[in-house]
Amino acid sequence: MILSIVLKEWKEFWRHRAMRLVVLAYLAIYALSVLLGAVEHSRYESSRVAAEKSVRESWLNQGEKNPHSATYFGTVAFPKRSALSILEPGALPYLGVAAYLRAGLRTEFVDLPARDESPLAGLANLSPAFCWQVIFPFVIVLLTYAALARDRETGMERYLMAVGSNRATLVFGKTFGVGLVLLVIYLVAFGLGGAIASLAGGFGQEDTSAWLLLGLFYFLFSGIVFFLALAISGVASTSRKSLTGGLVMWLLIAVVLPRLAADNGRVSTASPSAIEMSRIAESDLERGFEDRPPRDARIEGTLNMLFRETKVGRREDLTVNLPGFHFISEAEVENASRGLRLGQARRTLTAQTATMEWGAAFSPATALQLLGSTLAGTAATQRDGATDAANLYAHRMRRILNRELAAKGREQGGAFLTGKKMWNQIDIFEADLPKQIEAAAARTRSIVTLLIWFTLTLLLAATSGLVVPQLGERS
């Protein structure tokens, strides 16, 4: 009996021209969003490769220079993106794309792509992830709202009961019927997205596993929306009320609550103030921090160390370049200060994201956003690895160049020049792509939230479909 209801629902759905159009339109929009994502990915990668080549050439061809001057010329690092970022751009528009690796500059990725975008991008950004989080839930509501409500509204439900149908059979038949249609749309969209992204970006093993997991989370989220829409259809007296209720639920789940959860994260812990960090960095260098003495004492300390090491008692007698040693020591202090302060700032941002993740208890879309972006390596925290690599690179570069000056620049001082052989000793900047599966596995709160929501909404749908109308009938 259930099977025949399922088949009837299936056939009826595909006979409905308008609904077919809605489904086709969704699939077309989704495919378009994946294609646009692929174009953006390919554009980014070609721009990155060209920029990397250009800055490397600039570095190698900077001509003869004092090694310390070269630390002010520096180079620029550009982060890589995973192929899965085509499907889940996550926080990428809000993460910098260039880190200027120069003495005297903060080594973080700056130049956020979103800053050049129109503010309209903050309203609707047609990415594949947006399609899963906002548009597909809308399609689910549209295809589900009438599932149980229409039969009740038209009296068909009473008729079927009168001729001996069982309520459970009716409810499950309808549920599986609509569910089957949605499952087909889900599978087609998911497969299509994966195929295009894989062709365009070249999935590695990590990408493929992450993509499959992403599919699981999309499935859970879509299931949650489906069960909620079904529950509303199960209790609504008319299909109009069911659609209205479904749309309100969709607006809350897909739009309002994720935004509120994010804002709550932002204000729960004040974002680190850039100006405060800059002030603290200046103070660290000037007055010292932790066990580091103030600048004057450090200069004095370096001088005394050199006196001891070279067994002389006057500056004039030193056989090494004093400023060179001073630069080495200052770069170490700057690096330590930067590491300490950046660590503090990161802890604040991590706390914000954790608060946002707690908000997922009320908003499964937030859990999906966090899991999706983490699986694609596009979460904000996953840029930390590249930033650390950039910091390490900049520090190594300064150390090598300043050591060269300290060791060989005694006679000529600032006029000591070095050239291409030295520049070649500084490797090309390389940062690995962030770990995707490992990082997503750490988001246990989001995973558990999605599973709890899925289970609870499944129970709710079953309860409202089977129990509530019976109470209504008695009245």
Place this chain on the structure above:
Amino acid sequence: MNRPLILAVSAFLLLGLVAAWNGRRMRESLSQVEAHVASANQQRLEIGKLNAGFTSGEGRARPEDSVLVAADRIAPWMVSGTPGLAGAAIGQAALRRTIWRPNSGGAERGLEVFENGQTLAAGGFDLAIVMVLALPLVILFAPRHDLVLLALGPAVSLLGILGSGAPLTQADTWLRVLAWLVLSGLYGLFWLLVRRKNWVYWATGVAYVTLVFIVPGLAVAVVDLLLPAPSRMALAAKKQAALLPVMAKTSRDLAPFYEVHPEFAENGATPADYDRIRLAAEAQWSEAWEPLRQQAEGSADLHRMAVEVVGKLSPASILYSALLETAGTGVSRQDAFEETAREFGRQWSIALRAGVGRGHPLRPADLDRLPTFRYQEQPLLSWMLPAVIGILSLAAWGAAMQMTRKRR
């Protein structure tokens, strides 16, 4: 009024008030940046004054003996004021707000405000979002009562703006509020006219999602495809390439100072020499960099403008853009601020040149000669023009909807 209508209106009002409360919190968080900047500037100036009156006892040069180094350490950070209506339409204010600083060559973006990319990517929840996304749903699906539904947008907007902490003592704020109310009223009218078409429910829903999400999303996507924003990576590479010949030329001159260290001046060179050479180097750098910067900014402006134009295909994007501009959290206010910052940078640069010309380190009296930055609110026209364009565009959409109705 019937019960379902009261329920719908109450739910919308509640949503508006939650958005206003949330916006108020976000606005307070934004205004902390100004407090930090003011406090840091005060501290820098005090330290600058101490240094300006101090001479090293050992006769060795100090970094502050250079006018440029000393001025760099007291150069005031500049940031735009928090817009009065920021709590109503927070938009991407946190993203666009950057902290500027003057230097000998003018002014440049000094610091990017730290923000959590993850929370920014999720988007903010404010009154503008409620108006753009939720108002049409109420108008389309709540029980029909034209007058109530039409008044809903402006009424909840007014309450929300009052609740979002807008400073209502300024005439400028009231003008902005007025523009906001007209915009939300016209948007409501448009959706009321859509409702009058009496489409089947699901078709109304499809029309909603198409106009509110898909068309604005497509506008951004299509312009991204055909007229992309400039690649910041390419710009960084060009910047590095432009720096190459400048440094090749200036590094030799700056060799006695190890590029930026007048305190280590060698071979009889003095910090005053450093200032002179550094000024010339900065001028060369500005000459090389400015055309690149202008080209990139121009491309970004063109890209944004194209999105705005294509976005006119959806009343939702018209309203959203206009509300952000009206609230001062769009692009025009930041542009106006950056123009003010650049102008201040020019004044600062002139003052520094005069300081270098005097040939001695900065003295306390010299500090008084340096210009002081004061934030100026954006000109009226710069926000009013987009608001009026928004009003006219929404009116045109309403008229088009009305005309198609008559034809039927």
